[in-house]
Amino acid sequence: MKKGASALVTAAAVCAALALVACSAEAMEGARRSLTLCAQVLIPSLFPFFVISALLQELGLPSRLGRLAAPLMARLFGVSGSGCAALILGLMAGYPLGAASVAGLVQRGELSKAEGERLLGFCNNSGPAFMLGAAGAGVFGSLKAGLILYLSHIAAALLSGVLLSAGHRRRSYSLPEPAPIAPGAVPAAVLASVRNMLNVCGFVLAFGVAVAVLDAVGFLPTLTLRLSELTGLELSAARALMVGFFELGGGVGAMRGLAATPLNLAVCAAVIGWGGLSVHFQTAAVAGDMKTARHFAGRCLSAVFSFLLVLLLAPLAL
Numbered sequence: 001m002k003k004g005a006s007a008l009v010t011a012a013a014v015c016a017a018l019a020l021v022a023c024s025a026e027a028m029e030g031a032r033r034s035l036t037l038c039a040q041v042l043i044p045s046l047f048p049f050f051v052i053s054a055l056l057q058e059l060g061l062p063s064r065l066g067r068l069a070a071p072l073m074a075r076l077f078g079v080s081g082s083g084c085a086a087l088i089l090g091l092m093a094g095y096p097l098g099a100a101s102v103a104g105l106v107q108r109g110e111l112s113k114a115e116g117e118r119l120l121g122f123c124n125n126s127g128p129a130f131m132l133g134a135a136g137a138g139v140f141g142s143l144k145a146g147l148i149l150y151l152s153h154i155a156a157a158l159l160s161g162v163l164l165s166a167g168h169r170r171r172s173y174s175l176p177e178p179a180p181i182a183p184g185a186v187p188a189a190v191l192a193s194v195r196n197m198l199n200v201c202g203f204v205l206a207f208g209v210a211v212a213v214l215d216a217v218g219f220l221p222t223l224t225l226r227l228s229e230l231t232g233l234e235l236s237a238a239r240a241l242m243v244g245f246f247e248l249g250g251g252v253g254a255m256r257g258l259a260a261t262p263l264n265l266a267v268c269a270a271v272i273g274w275g276g277l278s279v280h281f282q283t284a285a286v287a288g289d290m291k292t293a294r295h296f297a298g299r300c301l302s303a304v305f306s307f308l309l310v311l312l313l314a315p316l317a318l
Contacts, residue, residue, distance in 0.1 A: 020209075023216040030212025031205060037249055038201040045129050046200065049093035050100065050193035056085065057104045058185035077122075077161050078168030079115040086123045087161075091154055094127030095248070095275055099283040099295065100196050106290065117290050118168065121298030122161030124283055126153060126248075126272050135252050135268055140260040148310060148317050149269050156273055156305035160298045199285040207247040207278040214246075234258060237267045244271030247278045262314035269310040273303035 020027050070081030077083070082105055090098020102123055106116040128150050136146015214220045220242050228238035236258050244251020251271040258264045280299065284292050 019213045019217060023213050026212045026216035027209050030209045033212075034205040034208030037208070038204055041134075041249075042200060042204065043197060045127075046094065046097065047193060047197050049089070049097055049127075050196050051189050053089050053093065053097055053101050054104060054189035054192045055185055056089075057101070057108060058189055076158075077118065077165040079119055079165075080111055082110040083115060083119045083123070086119055090123040090125045091157065092127055094125070094130055095279045096124055096196075096200065096282040096286055097127075098124035100286040103286055103288045103290065104192070107288065113290060117292075117294050118165060120283065120287065120290065120292060121164040121294035122157045122302075124275075124279075124295060124298075125157050125302070126275070131272065134249075135272065139252060139256050139268070140258070140265070142260050144317065145260040145265055148265060148314055149272065149306075152269055152306050152309040152313060153272060153302070155309055156269075156302045157298075159305050160301040163301060164294060164298060196286050200282050203278045203281045203285070204247070204249070207276070207281075208250070211243055211246050211250055233267065234264070237264055240267055240271055244274065244276055246276055248272065248276040251276060262311055265314050266307045266311040269306035270303045273299065273306035275299050 065081070065085050067081060069084035073079050073081045073084055083102070086098055086101035086105060089101045099120055102111065102116045102119045105111040106113055111119070131150040131153060132143060132146035135149055136143050140146070211220065220239070224235060224239045224242050227233065227242065228235050231238065233241075236255055240251045240254040242251075243254050248271065252268060255264060255268055280292070280296065283295050287295070
């Protein structure tokens with residue numbers, strides 16, 4: 001790390017420490033909220049999927065599914081058919097299970113590192129439980145709104161994947177050989193899932209505290225007001241964008257009570273598509289030695305595509 005960058009990081013760390021001391025009560029409350037989120041929502045909803053994902057990989061399902069999906073995956077995304085398993089799990093279970101599934105396939109040799117990095121751009125997505133339950137019914141009081149968000153999210157992920165795979169698509173493909181069943185599959189799956197779950201909760205806790213401190217010092221409220229004035233968004237929607245930049249759950253939760261208008265739904269879709277810096281760090285933690293530049297690009301594209309798709313489709317469906 002260069003001296004200038006090192007000095008900047010050091011200064012930021014010192015400022016963060018001072019802010020924590022000055023706003024210790026708010027930081028503790030942010031930590032409590034994040035721990036509650038982990039205990040009541042994230043662990044019950046994500047951990048079983050982590051175990052199932054790891055177990056299916058240990059049992060060799062991706063290679064078997066890959067033999068069926070190889071033509072489509074090669075022509076659309078230029079990757080092995082085994083990547084289909086990561087795409088399905090990412091769309092069904094939520095952040096960061098798609099990234100964890102890709103990393104597991106790369107480690108087992110069923111995907112190349114280059115294919116894994118490309119898959120990170122569109123296989124790591126939010127799941128239906130969060131979008132239908134938390135966002136649709138919980139925030140907007142409408143399952144239909146949640147369905148619009150989820151379908152647009154899927155379409156945005158696939159569009160992002162096609163765009164990021166330009167120049168890599170191919171007509172020829174090879175069928176993966178069925179992988180042997182690994183001994184001790186269940187213990188290995190549970191241990192790997194515990195590690196991944198700790199990574200997720202750790203970053204949720206860290207960013208929950210960061211958002212609480214930024215609120216306490218007036219940084220987020222000031223930016224929220226300014227964004228609302230510049231864009232004409234309601235304050236709650238503007239706050240959703242500001243908080244959602246850092247942490248997904250708090251960003252979507254900030255829209256609670258707003259009407260399910262096309263614009264409000266589009267803002268919510270953009271927040272979910274981006275995922276928050278917390279999701280980006282969670283992904284980096286589970287991605288192993290893969291570079292995450294394409295994941296960053298994919299989340300930016302997904303946010304834009306989700307916003308536009310919901311803005312276009314919501315007036316027709318509501």
